[in-house]
Amino acid sequence: MNDPTIRQRKLDHVDLAMNDAAVSGVDAGWSDVTLVPVALPNLNPGDVDPGCTFLGKSLGAPVFIAGMTGGHPDLEKVNLALAIAAQDHGVAMGVGSQRAALVDEELVQSFAVVRQQAADVFICGNIGISQILDGQAGKDVLNKLVDMIRADALAVHINVLQELVQPEGEINLGKAYEGLAEMVATSPVPVVVKETGCGIDRETASRLAETGIAALDVGGMGGTSFTAIEGLRASSAQDHEGARRARTFAIWGIPTACSVLEVANVGLPVIATGGISDGLQAAKALSLGAQLAGIGRKMLTAAIQGPEQASAELGRIIEEIRISLALSDCRNLDEFNSRTPVLTGTVAQWDARAK
């Protein structure tokens, strides 16, 4: 069944994400994290190996291209460009919510292109918590999501504030953790829970860990803001209530750096997404305890221009990670993880709470 509303929403999201108003006005926290510079390192950037493993798969660098797109025929080329970049550099990649392709066969290809192009990379599927809790994601559906892209893992996005602002938002919480635990038990691949711009707090992370999930993506505040995007959509749909709510809650959430500190000790691998646009910010996220740095908007902007631009941008980011490690006198991520950054301001305050 072709659902023009979902298709259009996916295109709107990509268009609106390119608008500067879609970026949170709050700092993700990177200026409060300082990697201690080693004035005379005993190695060259070329000696640094930024490789790592994530949920059992080897990656060329600790980077995750955030799940963003698919769900409209015009978005196939964007996913294609992202997949080429991921394959070129051996990094992990997510797709956007696959919900649209469950109800509209024509949209499957906009997601399937990712595995067709990136045979070897770690690919993460995506579905919303609402679909899980509404019973729309039983065993058959989970298998279909995974088979569509031969996914290595499945992300469940939580976005309570977005649902409360979105004109067509739907939310039915109450049995969230039971529903998730059931889904984890049914899923053929490991499950990652991700936020999409408000971050994850320590208490939620601990409760999520008990459901058996395999990893967390903090999706913190400071980068792309779905509250802002839905606010822009609400305004253009003359939904004054929704637009007002988006303004009221524009600053609601945990900055990405702070959210990484919040969840780093719950015993799950952590992806730091939200407001990372270069390799130094990625390295700072890793220094706080994240295994991977997730990058959305920056990669989307490049991918819209084409595969070469996407691959080149990713190459620049990975090179900046390499330089950050070299300037810290570390040959690999294990050595880098043993170093402690200096924290100031808001990030230091959240660090005190996390201890």
Ligand SMILES: Cc1cc2nc3c(=O)[nH]c(=O)nc-3n(C[C@H](O)[C@H](O)[C@H](O)COP(=O)(O)O)c2cc1C
């Ligand atoms: C256009 C667009 C669409 C997105 N769609 C989804 C989605 O379907 N599912 C999801 O979990 N996250 C989605 N995200 C959120 C990203 O995965 C990521 O958490 C967010 O963009 C923050 O990273 P950034 O600040 O680097 O952009 C989307 C982001 C963008 C920009």
